[in-house]
Amino acid sequence: MLKIENLNVEINNKKILKDFNLDIKLGEIHGIMGPNGIGKSTICKTITGDSNYLVTKGKIIFNSIDLLKLNITKRAKEGIYLVNQNPIEIPGVTNAEMLRIALFEKTGEVVNIYEFNKKLEETCDKLSIPRSFIHRGINEGMSGGERKKNELLHLWMLEPKLIILDELDSGLDVDSIKVVCDNLKEYYTNHNVSILIITHGPKLLKLLNASHVHILNEGKIIESGDFNLALKVGKEGYKKYNKAYLVSENEKNE
Ligand code: ADP
Ligand code: MG
Numbered sequence: 230m231l232k233i234e235n236l237n238v239e240i241n242n243k244k245i246l247k248d249f250n251l252d253i254k255l256g257e258i259h260g261i262m263g264p265n266g267i268g269k270s271t272i273c274k275t276i277t278g279d280s281n282y283l284v285t286k287g288k289i290i291f292n293s294i295d296l297l298k299l300n301i302t303k304r305a306k307e308g309i310y311l312v313n314q315n316p317i318e319i320p321g322v323t324n325a326e327m328l329r330i331a332l333f334e335k336t337g338e339v340v341n342i343y344e345f346n347k348k349l350e351e352t353c354d355k356l357s358i359p360r361s362f363i364h365r366g367i368n369e370g371m372s373g374g375e376r377k378k379n380e381l382l383h384l385w386m387l388e389p390k391l392i393i394l395d396e397l398d399s400g401l402d403v404d405s406i407k408v409v410c411d412n413l414k415e416y417y418t419n420h421n422v423s424i425l426i427i428t429h430g431p432k433l434l435k436l437l438n439a440s441h442v443h444i445l446n447e448g449k450i451i452e453s454g455d456f457n458l459a460l461k462v463g464k465e466g467y468k469k470y471n472k473a474y475l476v477s478e479n480e481k482n483e
Contacts (some may be wrong), residue, residue: 230255230423231276231391236287237448238268238275245271247448249287253391253423253441260426260434260459263445264467269427270314272445273395276425277311278304291391306335310389314396314427316376319367324379325349327367328386335387345386352385355415357408373400381412392416393425398433410436431459446470 231253238246245268253259263269275282276289278301289296296304319327328349332340346363353360356378368376377397384392392413398406414437417424426433434442434456442458443450444467451470452458 230257230292231425232288232290233276234288234290236275236289237285238271239283239285240271240281245282245448246275249449251443251450253425255421255423257441258417258424258426258437258439259441259443260428260439261443261445261450262428262459262462267445268448269445270395273311273313273393273425273427276304276391276393277301277309302334305387305389308388308390309393310384310387310391311393312377312380312384312395312397314399315373316368316380318369318371320369322367323364324367324382325363328383331387348386349382352382355385356381356412358382374402374405377401377409378405381409385416388420390420390422391425392422393427394433395427396429397426398428398430406433406436413437431456431463434459444470 231251233249233251236246236249237244238249249272251259251272261269261272271282275284276296278296278299280301284297291304291307291309294307296307299307329340329345332345349363350360353362358375358378362379362382365371368379371379377400397409401409410433413424416422424437426437426439428434439456439459442454442456444452444458444462446467
């Protein structure tokens with residue numbers, strides 16, 4: 230479904246990704262872990278088409294489409310959806326207004342208001358958020374956790390095929406993490422999708438049953454495995470991937 234090959238990405242002349250590769254097949258759930266500032270959000274934003282991130286080399290292929298030829302809007306229409314690490318507020322534009330227009334843009338058909346409202350109300354109930362959110366400004370005055378749930382409300386309405394979750398767990402209390410993960414699992418079960426999870430700990434990967442776990446360092450994936458890799462990193466941290474540490478370990482062994 231998503232194939233990234235030798236991707237090199239810069240921001241403000243700083244090289245962040247260097248020959249980054251990733252292959253996610255339909256139905257797979259992958260997790261990427263890595264220390265702060267290593268380039269995890271850069272991966273998300275480059276896939277979605279944020280023009281601040283300059284791709285200097287490589288390919289991103291999504292269902293046989295060359296994504297680098299499409300702008301951010303066209304990529305969204307193809308079914309790529311990012312739940313941002315810090316979802317922004319768009320005061321003055323309500324969830325309902327934005328979703329109605331976005332759905333029209335995506336399908337080219339005028340939205341059936343009765344069906345649309347019914348689905349919005351049902352999804353609010355599922356996510357344990359008040360139905361009044363439907364007519365609130367996008368993320369306006371919402372807490373961190375409410376914003377994440379609001380982004381999932383959008384997800385159910387827009388029905389993406391590839392879901393990217395950038396630190397979904399940040400800002401969510403323990404109960405909300407459970408609600409959100411159960412909700413995502415329900416979406417995953419009812420739709421033919423793949424998920425890319427960016428996270429710091431094993432918890433989210435376990436709740437969502439991630440099948441593949443990757444460690445990002447020095448601009449590329451340096452180790453891949455199953456959920457056990459996340460547990461190992463959760464316990465030991467990223468120390469062993471640190472260059473200075475590797476050199477000192479090699480010297481000890483010589
Ligand atoms: P992560 O999500 O892994 O914490 P990011 O992908 O957000 O890391 O950032 C990778 C690196 O790029 C960091 O060093 C960060 O400071 C830098 N960076 C991100 N955005 C910008 C920007 N707009 N201008 C300059 N540097 C940036
Ligand atoms: Mg980040």
